[in-house]
Amino acid sequence: MTDLLSVDGLDAGYGDFQALFDLTLRVAEGETVAIIGANGAGKTTLLRAVAGLVRASGGGITFAGQDLLTLPAHKRVGLGIALVPEGRRLFPSLSVRENLLIGGHAGRRGNWTLDSVLELFPLLKLIQRRSSATLSGGEQQMVAIGRALMSNPRLVLLDEVSLGLAPTVVKDLYAALPTVVSGGMTAVVVEQDIGQALSVADRVYCMLEGRVSLQGRPDELDHSQITTAYFGM
Amino acid sequence: MDWVNAVIQGILLGGLYALFATGLSLAFGVLRFVNLAHGDLAILGAYLAFSSISTFDVSVWATFFIVVPIMFAIGYVAQRGLFDFTLGEDPLPSILVSFGLGVVIQNALLVHYSATDRGLSVGSLATESIRVTNDISIGWFPVIILLVAVALLGGMQLFLSFTPLGRAFRAVSDDRDTARLMGINHRNLYGLAMGIAFATVAVAGIFLGSRTTFAPAQGPSQLLFAFEAVVIGGLGSLWGTLLGGIVLGVAQTVGNQVDVDYGWVGGVLLGHLVFLAVLAFRPSGLLGAKS
Numbered sequence: 096m097t098d099l100l101s102v103d104g105l106d107a108g109y110g111d112f113q114a115l116f117d118l119t120l121r122v123a124e125g126e127t128v129a130i131i132g133a134n135g136a137g138k139t140t141l142l143r144a145v146a147g148l149v150r151a152s153g154g155g156i157t158f159a160g161q162d163l164l165t166l167p168a169h170k171r172v173g174l175g176i177a178l179v180p181e182g183r184r185l186f187p188s189l190s191v192r193e194n195l196l197i198g199g200h201a202g203r204r205g206n207w208t209l210d211s212v213l214e215l216f217p218l219l220k221l222i223q224r225r226s227s228a229t230l231s232g233g234e235q236q237m238v239a240i241g242r243a244l245m246s247n248p249r250l251v252l253l254d255e256v257s258l259g260l261a262p263t264v265v266k267d268l269y270a271a272l273p274t275v276v277s278g279g280m281t282a283v284v285v286e287q288d289i290g291q292a293l294s295v296a297d298r299v300y301c302m303l304e305g306r307v308s309l310q311g312r313p314d315e316l317d318h319s320q321i322t323t324a325y326f327g328m
Numbered sequence: 329m330d331w332v333n334a335v336i337q338g339i340l341l342g343g344l345y346a347l348f349a350t351g352l353s354l355a356f357g358v359l360r361f362v363n364l365a366h367g368d369l370a371i372l373g374a375y376l377a378f379s380s381i382s383t384f385d386v387s388v389w390a391t392f393f394i395v396v397p398i399m400f401a402i403g404y405v406a407q408r409g410l411f412d413f414t415l416g417e418d419p420l421p422s423i424l425v426s427f428g429l430g431v432v433i434q435n436a437l438l439v440h441y442s443a444t445d446r447g448l449s450v451g452s453l454a455t456e457s458i459r460v461t462n463d464i465s466i467g468w469f470p471v472i473i474l475l476v477a478v479a480l481l482g483g484m485q486l487f488l489s490f491t492p493l494g495r496a497f498r499a500v501s502d503d504r505d506t507a508r509l510m511g512i513n514h515r516n517l518y519g520l521a522m523g524i525a526f527a528t529v530a531v532a533g534i535f536l537g538s539r540t541t542f543a544p545a546q547g548p549s550q551l552l553f554a555f556e557a558v559v560i561g562g563l564g565s566l567w568g569t570l571l572g573g574i575v576l577g578v579a580q581t582v583g584n585q586v587d588v589d590y591g592w593v594g595g596v597l598l599g600h601l602v603f604l605a606v607l608a609f610r611p612s613g614l615l616g617a618k619s
Contacts, residue, residue, distance in 0.1 A: 146509055147508070148509070167508075168505075168508040169508045169509075169511050170511075172510065173511060177509070184506040186499045186507075188498050188501070189495065189498060189499060189502070193495055196492075196495065197495055197499050197507075197510050197512075198510060200492070200510045200511045202511075242510075246510070
């Protein structure tokens with residue numbers, strides 16, 4: 096398979112603080128890749144750099160053969176990159192329906208429409224007129240995922256989908272993932288919950304202090320390897 | 329009867345203040361940008377109308393179609409070419425730059441037009457009125473200004489609530505970075521918002537110039553009234569801005585009536601006092617969201 100996303104020797108950070116060091120990572124078209132790692136390992140920074148919210152200070156990011164670093168964030172959506180940000184980040188003054196509709200602002204055509212997103216998460220059909228500020232965490236996460244799908248991405252980046260949610264809600268959300276990627280969509284999933292990550296992923300990267308400390312297929316990696324790569328000891 | 333008249337005139341004056349405040353409210357709402365040149369831009373709009381009349385020999389009404397698009401373009405360019413570079417975590421640079429722009433506009437107007445008071449003539453409409461009783465008559469022109477203010481604010485509200493572009497404005501105002509993830513070019517939207525702000529203040533400036541006279545140094549006092557209207561009504565609420573303008577207008581005309589009858593207070597002062605009272609007892613404004 097060809098690489099849809101390739102990150103080569105990426106350095107990135109916030110101001111004087113460098114969060115990623117010479118990071119290299121590849122994601123093939125149609126693959127689901129999980130990125131695990133402790134707090135502060137740079138997982139979120141990596142996703143934000145791919146989406147364009149964090150500026151790279153070195154290295155490169157290529158998406159479908161195109162250099163991403165010269166493109167501002169709002170143009171990357173048009174190429175087919177969608178980020179479900181950590182903490183959901185819904186627009187509080189917009190209703191659920193409006194949050195979904197604005198996900199389609201870039202106007203990329205595809206299978207995902209308001210109707211098909213509401214079909215994926217039937218609960219949202221009932222609450223689509225409500226203000227997104229009044230939703231529970233699980234409902235918010237459904238809206239955030241639906242909003243990303245509305246842009247018909249080729250690559251969806253999911254950042255800490257399970258954070259702060261009840262285990263049953265997390266199970267429901269991950270149950271929707273196969274439907275989402277069955278259409279050939281590529282997914283990068285950042286998770287602190289290692290079990291969850293290993294169960295959905297074709298391949299796993301483990302990050303430690305801004306670098307890749309381990310990579311492989313979930314069935315190739317054993318528990319002690321992951322522990323070492325995760326904690327660095 | 330004098331008092332009833334004062335209140336009615338105040339409501340009508342409030343329409344003009346609301347027009348002044350709309351752009352200020354919008355720029356703050358979408359960009360979190362406090363534009364200290366706002367009053368000077370209104371005066372600039374009035375002078376552009378003055379020049380249009382003398383150059384093309386058109387009526388005041390026709391100048392709206394010339395000046396408003398020009399001011400929209402100036403607003404867009406000012407945002408993309410100047411204000412954009414000042415926006416960040418620290419609000420001070422943008423405030424200072426807009427203050428400086430105000431000084432530049434005032435002095436440019438002074439050089440080009442001199443300090444002479446000017447006026448825009450709307451002909452007989454300036455004096456035509458509806459006679460309600462022997463003591464109360466309502467001028468047609470102030471009524472038109474109020475109606476335009478209501479239409480403009482209502483239109484803006486509909487635009488923000490029901491159009492995709494309005495939705496994008498609200499999204500950028502909520503969370504700029506996440507809005508960029510949706511494919512929204514925030515710099516372009518900021519430019520459009522500032523263009524609309526400049527366009528509305530041009531409308532206010534032309535009406536001001538038609539109601540009374542104007543001179544290059546008059547901007548800052550208009551800015552002050554606009555600020556007071558926004559704060560009284562509540563930040564981020566367009567209908568609040570209309571209400572704030574009306575409350576300020578009524579306070580001023582009632583204050584003037586107190587001055588006439590009893591020889592104390594005075595209109596502008598009572599307006600300021602109402603503003604301070606709102607700031608002290610209801611800092612979020614009459615219709616503002618509590619946060």
